[in-house]
Amino acid sequence: xxxxxxxxxxxxxxxxxxxxxxxxxxxxxxxxxxxxxxxxxxxxxxxxxxxxxxxxxxxxxxxxxxxxxxxxxxxxxxxxxxxxxxxxxxxxxxxxxxxxxxxxxxxxxxxxxxxxxxxxxxxxxxxxxxxxxxxxxxxxxxxxxxxxxxxxxxxxxxxxxxxxxxxxxxxxxxxxxxxxxxxxxxxxxxxxxxxxxxxxxxxxxxxxxxxxxxxxxxxxxxxxxxxxxxxxxxxxxxxxxxxxxxxxxxxxxxxxxxxxxxxxxxxxxxxxxxxxxxxxxxxx
Ligand SMILES: C[S@@+](CC[C@H](N)C(=O)[O-])C[C@H]1O[C@@H](n2cnc3c(N)ncnc32)[C@H](O)[C@@H]1O
Numbered sequence: 001x002x003x004x005x006x007x008x009x010x011x012x013x014x015x016x017x018x019x020x021x022x023x024x025x026x027x028x029x030x031x032x033x034x035x036x037x038x039x040x041x042x043x044x045x046x047x048x049x050x051x052x053x054x055x056x057x058x059x060x061x062x063x064x065x066x067x068x069x070x071x072x073x074x075x076x077x078x079x080x081x082x083x084x085x086x087x088x089x090x091x092x093x094x095x096x097x098x099x100x101x102x103x104x105x106x107x108x109x110x111x112x113x114x115x116x117x118x119x120x121x122x123x124x125x126x127x128x129x130x131x132x133x134x135x136x137x138x139x140x141x142x143x144x145x146x147x148x149x150x151x152x153x154x155x156x157x158x159x160x161x162x163x164x165x166x167x168x169x170x171x172x173x174x175x176x177x178x179x180x181x182x183x184x185x186x187x188x189x190x191x192x193x194x195x196x197x198x199x200x201x202x203x204x205x206x207x208x209x210x211x212x213x214x215x216x217x218x219x220x221x222x223x224x225x226x227x228x229x230x231x232x233x234x235x236x237x238x239x240x241x242x243x244x245x246x247x248x249x250x251x252x253x254x255x256x257x258x259x260x261x262x263x264x265x266x267x268x269x270x271x272x273x274x275x276x277x278x279x280x281x282x283x284x
Contacts, residue, residue, distance in 0.1 A: 004209075005187060006108065009133055010084055011205035013063075017086040019201035021064050021094075026197065031069060032097050040253035041128055041239050042070035045157055048233060048269050052076040057123035058116060058147055060109050061130035065091025065102065072102045076123060079103045081112050110139055113146035119281055121147045127158040128239055128267075129196075137183055137213040141221035148274040150281075154227065159238055160265040164212045169246050173259060183213045196240045215268065222272050231271035238266040 020026050030037045042049075053075035059068040062080030064087050072078040072095075080102065082088055088106045095102045107115045109130075124147050134140050144154055167178035179188055187209035193202070219229060237254035241247050247255040257264060 005135065006083070008205070009208050012203070012208050013082075013084040014086040015203045015205050016195045016201075017064055017084055017090050019195065019199045019203075020197055021090040022201075023197040023199050026064060026066055028064075028066070028094060031066065031094060035098065036073065038070040038073060039066045041157070042067050042074070044239070044252055044254060045155070045269070048231065048271070049155055052123055055122035056120065056149075057125055058112070058121045060112060060124065060126040060144075061133070062091060062104065063087050065094050065104060067125070067128075068102055068104070069095060069098065069100060071123075071125060072100055077101075079105060079116065081105045081107055081109065081116070083108045109134065110143060113143050116147065118146050119278055120149050122149055122152045124148055124152065124154045125156075126154075127156040129159060131156075131158055131213055131218070132164060132210045133208075134213075135183075135185075135187065135209075135211050137217050138221045138224070141218075141225045141227075144222070145225035145227060145274065145278070148227070150274055150277045153230070153271060153273045154222070155269070155271050157235075157267060157269045159242065160234065160268050161212050161214050161218075162265050163238065163242055163267070166243065166264075169243050173246060175243075175264065180212045181214050183211055183217055187211055218270065222270075226276065226278070227272040227274055229270070229272050231269065233269045234265035235267045235269070236261045236265070242266070 021028055055076045057071055057076040057078045059080045062068045062082050065080050068078050068080035080091055085106055088104045091104045124144050161181055165177050165179045165181040167176040189209055191207045193206050237256040239254055241255045248258045
């Protein structure tokens with residue numbers, strides 16, 4: 001696999017990170033003003049997430065750190081990891097401004113278990129537009145397995161692969177499957193200005209390479225790494241306006257299809273645990 005996708009995707013994220021930090025959607029001002037403020041994403045996650053108090057956690061693909069900081073505010077000792085220097089810079093500036101103790105590391109997610117302590121995290125947290133940037137879900141599952149301590153858990157909430165497979169909204173409102181559902185070697189190549197927050201910023205780096213991963217592929221990749229699935233819940237809402245014009249905003253801040261939302265899984269929460277010590281930690 002060529003490294004080209006990393007360069008393209010990183011350039012796109014580097015340009016968007018400051019615009020995201022400046023946008024009302026990421027609510028950085030509210031994080032700075034209110035030490036109890038949590039991101040909408042983590043607030044939504046709470047019923048399934050439960051207590052993270054005292055856990056040593058890592059947030060993979062943490063972007064500008066708002067969810068990472070929210071988990072820290074819930075009592076976890078958090079490290080965020082992202083390959084975009086501009087995103088990490090924004091994340092660090094946020095926690096300096098709020099005075100909270102969160103560490104941010106700049107690295108590719110596939111290198112996470114090489115740059116962070118292996119088999120040491122009680123929580124691996126990720127999602128909301130994270131897995132679609134990774135060409136190989138099995139390789140990602142291997143990284144997650146090498147990060148988790150025995151007894152540690154993975155928590156993902158992510159856009160549903162069925163949602164990712166849909167064509168852009170059509171005038172007739174029909175939902176049409178147009179993009180891959182299963183992982184393919186070839187990326188889906190996009191060339192789109194703009195971003196998912198409300199901003200006047202104009203971007204130059206607009207070509208990205210993305211991949212879908214079927215739900216069964218994600219679950220199987222984790223099971224094959226020795227993790228045990230403990231939860232899989234599909235939701236009828238997603239945190240961004242994934243199908244513009246077809247969705248309405250809910251009081252939670254989530255977006256849902258206006259017309260018969262029960263037709264489509266919009267996002268999902270998957271949880272898995274490492275029960276056993278990995279072979280690497282055994283003396284014999
Ligand atoms: C949509 S954001 C994640 C969203 C996050 N849940 C949020 O809204 O704060 C995707 C993030 O993945 C990061 N990313 C993409 N590919 C990556 C890779 N190969 N390694 C590490 N980070 C990556 C990007 O830099 C970006 O910050």
